[in-house]
Amino acid sequence: MTATTTTAATELAEVRVTTFGYLHGAPPADAHVVLDLRHHFRDPHAVRGLRNLTADDAKVRAAVLNTPGIRPLIDATAATALAYLAGPSAGPLSVAVGCAGGRHRAATVGRILAAVLADLGIAATVAHRDLHRPVVAR
Known part of the structure; x- marks a missing residue:
């Protein structure tokens, strides 16, 4: 990415990242980009050892x-x-950004994506729709 492209794209720019689990429902209806x-x-x-942990855990x-x-x-995606x-x-x-339960892959990728965008000067927020939900039995 060039500095010129990044500067032009960041003026008044805002990205809202929502993470979710497909086992808890469909992607947000207003999403322009969906990662599965x-x-x-x-x-x-x-x-x-990771099943009951979430993206809040370093492991x-x-x-x-x-x-x-x-x-x-x-x-x-950035x-x-x-x-x-x-x-x-x-x-x-x-x-x-979706995965099966919304607790591991989606939440981690969503957080890092928002951080990468913020490093590029984009106002980026992240919301975790399903991170708080219990582990889904599969």
Whole structure:
């Protein structure tokens, strides 16, 4: 990303990131971009020691961020957000990040995405729709 592109895209820009679990419902209806992490990225839920933890725990964040493909996906999503924000229509951008339960992959990726966008000068917020919900029995 060039500094010129980033500067132009960040003027009055806002990105709202919502994380969620598909097992608790559909993605937010107002999402412009939806990331579905269920099928291509391993699930910390399958690891007994991580199952009952959440993205609030460093072990979960490390497991997710060390998953091949996750970091490039975050960078690509940040670039996608900049492309949307560079468009001629004003208004905030809504990005939804989903996994099975919304406690591990989605919450971690959503937090890091918001941090990456903030580092680029974008006003980014993150809300976790399902992080507080109990582990889903599967």
